[in-house]
Amino acid sequence: MTDEMEITPPSPRGTKRKGDESLPLPAPRRIKALAQDVVNKIAAGEIIVAPVHALKELMENAVDAGSTALEVVVKDGGLKLLQITDNGHGIDKEDLPILCERFTTSKLKAFEDLSSIGTYGFRGEALASISHIAHLCVTTRTKESSCAWRAQFADGKLSNPKPGQSADPKPIAGRPGTQITVEDLFYNVPSRRRAFRSSSEEYAKILDLVGRYAVHCAGVSFSCKKHGGSTTDISVPVAASTVDRIRQIHGSTVANELVSLKAENDRWGFKCEGWVSNANYSAKRTALLLFINHRSVESQTIKKSVEQTYTTFLPKGGHPFIYLSLDIEPQRVDVNVHPTKREVHFLNEDEIIAIICDEIRTCLSKVDTSRSFMTQSLLSNNPKAPFATPIKPNTSATSGTDDANNRSNSKSALKKAAKKPYENNLIRTDASARKITSMLQTHPSVDGAGAQEPSDQEYEITEKEPGACRLASIKELRTEIREAMHNELTDIISTHSFIGIVDEQKRIAAIQGGVKLFLVDYGMLCNEYFYQLGLTDFASYGAIRFSTPLDLRELLKVAAEQEKENAGDAVDEVDWEDVVDTVRNQLVDRRALLLEYFNMDITSDGEICTIPLLVKGYTPSLAKLPQFLLRLGPYVDWESEKECFHSFLRELAAFYVPESLPLPPQAMAADAKGKGKTREVEEDAEIAKRRIKVRNALENIIFPACKARLVGTRGLLKGVMEVANLKGLYRVFERC
Incomplete structure (x- = not known):
């Protein structure tokens, strides 16, 4: 049966099969123009x-x-x-x-x-x-x-x-x-x-x-x-800055962590400006806002290169926010390569991207030095800061008390709505928590250290009630304070927790605001607080009455002698006796004004009976009294009402600022083996006593008062430095 079967031999490989030649070929289709x-x-x-x-x-x-x-x-x-x-x-x-x-x-x-x-x-x-x-x-x-x-x-x-x-x-x-x-x-x-x-x-x-x-x-x-x-x-809005526009569109979380970026190169014919997020910010995906010659475009090459640059600074899985505006010479750019103009081509793309990435890396490295615990001021110089301030003080208030009430109401509302914080928001101290020192009774100890000095003053309450000040000059000065208010700094001061004094010679204290640690120049802070207090309580001050009136001329002579020592070679150029007489006559002639507005009682014979009392429980260093009186002559403008009140209150605030004290003395003592050991050396009893008073006044009187009444102004930004940020430290440990 096998022999009878016909087997078709296989066709040789590579042979092209022919079509059915019996079928007619279709006629070729003609080319026509579309309608x-x-x-x-x-x-x-x-x-x-x-x-x-x-x-x-x-x-x-x-x-x-x-x-x-x-x-x-x-x-x-x-x-x-x-x-x-x-x-x-x-x-x-x-x-x-x-x-x-x-x-x-x-x-x-x-x-x-x-x-x-x-x-x-x-x-x-x-x-x-x-x-x-x-x-x-x-x-x-x-x-x-x-x-x-x-x-x-x-x-x-x-x-x-x-x-x-x-x-x-x-x-x-x-x-x-x-x-x-x-x-x-x-x-x-x-x-x-x-x-x-x-x-x-x-x-x-x-x-x-x-x-x-x-x-x-x-x-x-x-x-x-x-x-x-x-x-x-x-x-x-039309007047919004680029950062405020980013804040409005993408939120404050991004806007608060932006770094300005600028790069240019004449050889490749481009300039680049923009804002990029620093290492404190990361998101699940990259947000790239790219404009080339003001045209919104996309570029996967730029996006991948920038993301690669950020891998060194962000934790794994983190992505940045980038806004870049490139100005490239028009003859180097071809804009007609995409129907929707979504993409453009330009010359020397690799070189331009490399320069931009290098500049981003440099900017991030500079910002990242703050994580090495180097002091760096991170507060904005924008006075309004409309989006960065969680609590907005009522700027229509006419006194610091109203501001304090508004802030306290806002804080109480925030407490009710507060949720359980994340770990990177937890802090060791809370400004609202009771401290253990409040449970201790203060009493004088044997050596006087660590105890608050009992007051040697007797207070007398008068029936005089403070009245509203209707002077236009004082209202203008109060308005200037409100206009200079920095919302973020005001909020930090109003919610801070006092840590302690760092340096009594340079007058530096440490405070905690939220999850950040700040160093504060408390000399500058106190000066601004007492000036604002003088404006708020104008013409309603208390009085520090001397049991024995002080001779004005003798006090001015003491101040003149101090000035002679500091004058150096110019000491002979000034007739100090004439200075003393001139200042004394100025103060005696204006004793009615001083008594009415500042509660400063000077007799016609040139004796001082009272000086203004700004804060109950705190007495300024009377060693500064002669200098304060001498400066009332040349540094107060007695001719203009507004300038007179402004300059006098500034001098009064400087008088109330705690004085700079020397650091506690230490000495090195060598033992028998030649190794140096540090031992405390007894300091002057008067300085030690004054040191205790200053520390107690700062912690228990002045800083709590600043917390309730001080309006943080832009001028105080120079005296506040951020030294640690809990969230920033957490990000450092995430990358370790």
């Missing part, structure tokens, strides 16, 4: 891929038109309605008939102009593309026009709004600028319209785009909201 409407829809589909691309084209046209305010209204993610209103220079009525024709533009005349393009738009395809796939309405008014003009467009031509009506633009009332309304996007491209999954996803893309341009376009206000909504999802 114009098909061409326009294809072009529109390349340029307008989604509602966000239509909005991008319209926003860029608005900014090109010199607008300073852009308002965006969206419905159903931009598919139902996309409206943008600007206050630019508008469109002439004569240009409206060709406004939506393809390749009509006012920004490009010759092909060579592409090598130096400096505007967002240049091809003249945006409005044409939109008119082919949506219902387009344009309302515009120029500065010279007496009214606005409204026109409807369809397929690049003027169209009538209703059947039977003329297609010509119609005059209507309107404000200068242009309003473009896009309705029913992709109504004639159903396959494209069905591709969008949800309107909320498209609206999120629109918010991201508006946020990008809101950060970059300085001097332009932006707002974006849903149609019919009562609140705006994005609202950026």
Whole structure:
């Protein structure tokens, strides 16, 4: 049976099989030109891929038109309605008939102009593309026009709004600028319209785009909201700085950790400015806001290079925030490489990216030195700080007491709403917690150390009630304090916890604010506190009455002798006797004013009976009294009311500031083996006594009073230094 079977031999390998030659060949198809409407829809589909691309084209046209305010209204993610209103220079009525024709533009005349393009738009395809796939309405008014003009467009031509009506633009009332309304996007491209999954996803893309341009376009206000909504999802004022714009769009967490970045290179023809997050900030994904010649673009090369740079500084899985604005010479950039202009090509890309990454690495290294416990001031110099301050003091208050009440109310409200903190927010001391020292009874010890010195003053309460000060000069001085208030510093002082005195010679103390540790120049702090206290209680001071009146001339002589010792070679240039007589006569002649406003009683014979009392329980060093009296002559402007009160209160505040004390003495004693040992050396009893009084006054009187009444001003920023941050330390240990 096998012999009878016919077996077809296999065909040799590589032999091409022939088709069925009996079938007729199809006739060749002819090449034809596409219909114009098909061409326009294809072009529109390349340029307008989604509602966000239509909005991008319209926003860029608005900014090109010199607008300073852009308002965006969206419905159903931009598919139902996309409206943008600007206050630019508008469109002439004569240009409206060709406004939506393809390749009509006012920004490009010759092909060579592409090598130096400096505007967002240049091809003249945006409005044409939109008119082919949506219902387009344009309302515009120029500065010279007496009214606005409204026109409807369809397929690049003027169209009538209703059947039977003329297609010509119609005059209507309107404000200068242009309003473009896009309705029913992709109504004639159903396959494209069905591709969008949800309107909320498209609206999120629109918010991201508006946020990008809101950060970059300085001097332009932006707002974006849903149609019919009562609140705006994005609202950026025209005067906001770049950091404030980032704060408004991306939050305070990012804005508080930004570092300024600048780089340039003449060889590669570029300049770069921007803001990047430091090593204290990290997110789950990288946020890159990249603008090249003010055009929002994307670049995976730049993104990956920057992320690689941050791997050294961020914990594993952390990503940065980067805003970069590159100005590259126009002839080095090709902007016409993508239908939606999402990408651009430029020369020497690798070299430019390397320079930017090196500059980022340098900036992060400088900031990161604060983690090596080097003192660095991290408080902002912005007086308003509208977004960084968790508690806003009431600036309409006329006294420090009102500010304290407002802050205490705010703090109590925060306590009620407080949640369990994370570990990196836990602190060892709490300003609101009771201290163990409050449970101890103070009594004089045998050696006098560690105990509060009992007061040798007797207080007498008078029936005089403080009245409201109606002097315009004092009100102006109080207003200056409120205008100079620094919200963040005020909040730190009002919620601080006193740690202790670090250096009594340099007058430095340590306080804790939140999870941060600060070194404070308490001499500067006390000076500002007593000055503000003098303004708040003006003309209502208490009095320190001397049991025996002091002779004014003798006190001035003591101060003059001190000045002689400090004058050096210039001691013979001044007639000190004449200085003493002049200052004495000035004070005696103005004794009525001193008594009425400052409770400083000087007799006609030149004897001092009382000096102002600012704080009960605290007496300034009377060793500073002669110097205080002598300075009231040349350093007080007695001719101008406002300057008189200002300069006198400054001198009074300097008198009340605790004096600088020498450090406790130490001596090295050598034992028999030659090894040095440190032992305490007894210091002067009067200095030791004064040291105890100063420490007690600072911890128990002055700093608690500053916590309740002091308004932190911008001038105090120089005296506050941050030395440790708990959150920053946690990030250091995360990378270890």
